[in-house]
Amino acid sequence: MRAPAKINLHLGVGAPRPDGFHPLTTVYQAVGLYDDLTAADSDTWRIELDAADYIEPTDVPLDGDNIVDRAADLLAAHHGLARLGDVQITKAIPVAGGLAGGSADAAAALVALDRLWAAQTTDEDLLGLAAQLGSDVPFALLGGTALGTGRGELVEPVADPGTWWWVVVPSATGLSTPEVYRHFDRLFPDAPADPPPADVLLAALAAHDPLLLAAALHNDLQAAAFDLRPDLETLIERGESEGALRGMVTGSGPTCVFLCESPDHARSVAGALDDPDHPVILVTNGPVAGAHVVEYV
Ligand code: ATP
Known part of the structure; x- marks a missing residue:
């Protein structure tokens, strides 16, 4: 599998x-x-x-x-x-x-x-x-x-025609998901009962417009992840100044993802981010299939 x-x-x-x-x-x-x-x-x-x-x-x-x-x-x-x-x-x-x-x-x-x-x-x-x-x-x-x-x-x-290119930059040390949520609660004691909807993001996907998608990417946990790991904010600023359309912490972090326009663009951003602090930088795309059988023996 x-x-x-x-x-x-x-x-x-x-x-x-x-x-x-x-x-x-x-x-x-x-x-x-x-x-x-x-x-x-x-x-x-x-x-x-x-x-x-x-x-x-x-x-x-x-x-x-x-x-x-x-x-x-x-x-x-x-x-x-x-x-x-x-x-x-x-x-x-x-x-x-x-x-x-x-x-x-x-x-x-x-x-x-x-x-x-x-x-x-x-x-x-x-x-x-x-x-x-x-x-x-x-x-x-x-x-x-x-x-x-x-x-x-x-x-x-959801409708998501086409392919999106990402540079994925994992971190040498992990972040605990419960810890990030606890910090979110400290930062936002008045968070709404209903989480912010995804309408703008879904419209950007359906339009298959990378600039619209870049503007619509959204992560409510990012502020908490930045507080716990200030190096992530620096990394995202660097990726964006190297030409990524947008950088963002994914999920509870610490992995950061950078949206790019094409495979070549992604490889060039990945090359620019390569340094001893980030020995693993992956270029990938989505969406791809969920869990599937590769081979029956
Ligand atoms: P989540 O946001 O769901 O916590 P994550 O991607 O941040 O996921 P995982 O790689 O799924 O993190 O691992 C979280 C923790 O789960 C690890 O620190 C590890 O102790 C434990 N764990 C249990 N089984 C596995 C597994 N098969 N692969 C990776 N981690 C596992």
């Missing part, structure tokens, strides 16, 4: 709900940066990790804290099955980067284990299990570009 990272083109955040979650209006886009997951028959249960050289393997737990482990538990319990299989995660999505790499793995695991166990879970049940695992997991199943509401788990595809 292959599952993509996501970026948030619009992330509107409201005041915390009684259950502690923040209501979101978000527009997700799946981009061409992937984790792969292989599931094979076994009479035991095991997870192994093969990480890209820019990922610190110890950042990914391999015990019950791995979201793939939780996905397997949930799917097995849903069908009353024993949890058996050898799972290998081949990780290229930076960890704790606001790119939902764990959610991608969870979505890939749900589909892979459903096939491995011949469980024939309906799409509706898969989306329900995905939502229990995390707010971003249903989108990792869906892919493309989608509007997310609720706490992000209610997803519907």
